Amino acid sequence: MERTSEFMLxxxxxxxxxxxxxxxxxxxxxxxxxxxxxFDAKIKVELTFDKKATLMNLNFRAVGSVEVAxxxxxxxxxxxxxxxxxxxxxxxxDYNNDNDEILIIPHGTYQIDVAQPIYEMxxxxxxxxxxxxxxxDGTLESEILNKLEELKxxxxxxxxxxxxxxWNKLKDxxx
Numbered sequence: 424m425e426r427t428s429e430f431m432l433x434x435x436x437x438x439x440x441x442x443x444x445x446x447x448x449x450x451x452x453x454x455x456x457x458x459x460x461x462f463d464a465k466i467k468v469e470l471t472f473d474k475k476a477t478l479m480n481l482n483f484r485a486v487g488s489v490e491v492a493x494x495x496x497x498x499x500x501x502x503x504x505x506x507x508x509x510x511x512x513x514x515x516x517d518y519n520n521d522n523d524e525i526l527i528i529p530h531g532t533y534q535i536d537v538a539q540p541i542y543e544m545x546x547x548x549x550x551x552x553x554x555x556x557x558x559x560d561g562t563l564e565s566e567i568l569n570k571l572e573e574l575k576x577x578x579x580x581x582x583x584x585x586x587x588x589x590w591n592k593l594k595d596x597x598x
Contacts, residue, residue, distance in 0.1 A: 432472070452541075469484045470482070482508075488502060493555035512528060
């Protein structure tokens with residue numbers, strides 16, 4: 424992603440204590456990551472930044488919605504986003520981001536990029552299988568749903584006469 428100054432957080436000049444930052448995230452933010460699963464996005468991110476002498480605590484809170492396509496019907500709908508993410512930044516000799524919750528940055532670093540954790544927090548808030556809420560509550564009318572219902576396999580019960588006689592021998596073992 425091309426780094427923009429909007430998401431660069433210079434912490435050197437800030438006093439110790441709690442600071443509040445707000446970001447407005449739209450679909451262009453995700454397109455910069457080549458993430459095209461969203462058709463539109465309107466998300467407000469509030470960052471609570473607690474600077475201490477030896478570490479920094481960052482708490483991200485994202486609220487809004489993203490327009491996605493249903494995996495069953497391909498209907499577009501607004502999926503609500505309400506998630507948060509805690510991130511701890513410590514100072515060390517070398518850069519280390521092996522842990523998802525703790526970032527170690529070298530002494531002398533004066534700013535951090537908060538775009539990546541915002542991106543990951545929002546993308547991970549979306550389930551793997553996206554289902555339109557109208558399908559779950561039965562209010563969605565769609566040609567695709569009608570066709571799926573039409574093509575649904577019919578249930579049939581297998582009576583004792585239709586079953587394979589080899590299975591009957593196995594049933595005798597249970598008794």
